[in-house]
Amino acid sequence: MSTKPPSGTRDFLPDDIRRREHVIGVVRDVYERYGFEPLETPAFENIETLLGKYGEEGNKLIFKILKRGEHEASGEADLALRYDLTVPLARVVAQYQSELPRFFKRYQIQPVWRADRPARGRFREFYQCDLDTIGTTSPLVEAEQMTAVAEILTRLGFADFVIRINHRAILTLLLAKATLPAAQHGDALVALDKIDKIGRDGVAKEMADRGISDAGSSALLNWIGSGARPDWLDWLERELDAAEHPAFLNLRQILDVARNTAAGERLRFDPSLARGLSYYTGAIMEIAVPDLAGSLGGGGRYDNLVGMFLGRDLPACGFSLGLERLIVVMMERGMFPASVVRGGLDVMVTIWNHDTRDASLALATDLRKAGLRVELYPEADKIGKQFKYASARHVPFVAILGDDERARGEVAIKNLHSGEQTAVSRADAAAFVKSRLDG
């Protein structure tokens, strides 16, 4: 029997968890200060809640659960594992609408599951950190979400990220002005979305392969594929003769509000940004860093999805940070503070011999009362063996209560890093360790 975790999933050992908790702690703190409140939903949903929400490809990647655990014969599935955090949110908004505030701002940090082919950095179980605002079309929403995300990335130590921003209705306008028939819009967006990976010529070839006319393809690549330009939004607005177009107005409002925030200097208008999910209706955003092919997160406005559950449309906008990618980049760049992975213990109490066991237990109790993380060696083992164990666990301090120390009402505290050993009075042991840990 294999003892590995299932394909595409991971076990998180203590150091992994500490890194994850570090990132989640920053995300949660910032989300809360921006007025978002926590929500959690079940790991699985009724299967009909998820089917048909993620496109044909997405449908295939949904993990389906056999009914009542007993229908092995019929193979009937009635539940499915959460595929993202947005569809469950839409269901929650419909279910609890009378209890929720008019503007519902929630964050949700939970795993999702996709039956994808596992690959480097692609997992079947991974965490998303979502924040969404339901109930208003105000451009403050997009600005606030981007600001929160920019603050998180800055606090985590990212100095080189940009927030790419575009608008779904600008894309639609571009496709119409390029005289593409509506049936080809999806194909064209899929091709354009790859421009960072396959370049301008690659996109031209893919559009030709998909039957898009040369004229249409050239027009699109003229507007989109010519590389970043500082005045891209102004230039495109003139090219398209679209100064009064609501999408340009909306985007300018968002940029205007965001200008004086932490997101301001990070923002880049980029009309090649398409974002896969079909439910977006307004502004769309994505976080890019130079050394990652994909994005660290993204989001956008989706004013119709909640309506699929509620029966009437409710405006909504959200942003999702990918925890696994944040951690991958932070690991590769060595961005985790030493304190995060320094280990989970402050001090280990040894047991000198069987008769001193109770005294050691009492000392461990006192150290724990003082808030220290304390390992009590479980057996009256050879003292050398106990020290060896403490070193292997990376415990910074070891407390020794031998017969001599006890006779003098003292404890010997050994700093395993420096090797220095200090005798302190029993009553001062906790304060001594705490002061040395802080120093």
Next chain:
Amino acid sequence: MSTKPPSGTRDFLPDDIRRREHVIGVVRDVYERYGFEPLETPAFENIETLLGKYGEEGNKLIFKILKRGEHEASGEADLALRYDLTVPLARVVAQYQSELPRFFKRYQIQPVWRADRPARGRFREFYQCDLDTIGTTSPLVEAEQMTAVAEILTRLGFADFVIRINHRAILTLLLAKATLPAAQHGDALVALDKIDKIGRDGVAKEMADRGISDAGSSALLNWIGSGARPDWLDWLERELDAAEHPAFLNLRQILDVARNTAAGERLRFDPSLARGLSYYTGAIMEIAVPDLAGSLGGGGRYDNLVGMFLGRDLPACGFSLGLERLIVVMMERGMFPASVVRGGLDVMVTIWNHDTRDASLALATDLRKAGLRVELYPEADKIGKQFKYASARHVPFVAILGDDERARGEVAIKNLHSGEQTAVSRADAAAFVKSRLDG
């Protein structure tokens, strides 16, 4: 389409999450101070990892996942949702044995899933808070785990819990002395385990129904079913002539070590405690409170389970707290501090009119920088409507930046509880709100 969560599961709205986080925060803090380190495992395991570990009934309650999400036709399942946290731990210990310390002390706080019939207080998705120590048979382990659990319950505000303790080998000795054939031991334990619910006569009847002899039944009920007695352990040891029996010695050691800890005065030897899971081999424990039929948690020593994965036995002992039951009892008794459910916001910033939007955003930014949880009203709405919204959200303070306030370089801060409104200088706004929140 129903918008309810699936049968037996729950959505957790912000107040629910805050209660859960309060309990989890205490559990985690205590577990860490006792030297336990965090571990997380995937939501699903390969199906063969779980099958056959929980008895026949347990097998039926395992949620099974269709292979690669595509095998609807064959109904073939290759994954299954985590049923408890102990079997995944045993797999992890086998998989990473070379990386783990000799004594591996881990805690794990994650949901598990069981395809049980939902009922009041019985869910299909629920959290367990486990701590386990692998690698030693020292009685310090049981004592330390019970002490940690006692400290958690005390900090959460439980004053009336007891820790029932028994030993699997004492039960086996009792059954043998009552001359029950080994084939009837399981049946007898199932019946005895119900003595709190169905009483002495009920147990006698059930044992008769299960074909257990009157002599055997009487002997067992004489030893076990006669109600708590202060000297139960001594009395039973004499009755069974078992002073040198290893189970009695082991239990006395555990009680001796625990005597001077937070668990000491809570401990009650209770030979009727059987605990359902068949993998226990030594001491078994369970937390009882008067107003709950089931237990708040329980655990015990299981020295053979890890061996099923590792190929050689490794001693192990664990304790599991049931998060849902803790919360149910705490809700019913009103044990949550007001601060836990007071809401997620400290202050709301209003928007006076469209021209003051940027000034309000800047104020919100400053308040957030000071660590406050700040809602920025998203639209330049009627001010009365903004106040009504703030009241509905239970925000304690509202900040108003009208034209007059801006001209004077001030902010008006209204305490929504008292109705009092104070003009403070713009620079002092954050400090003012913080001082009033703490007071």
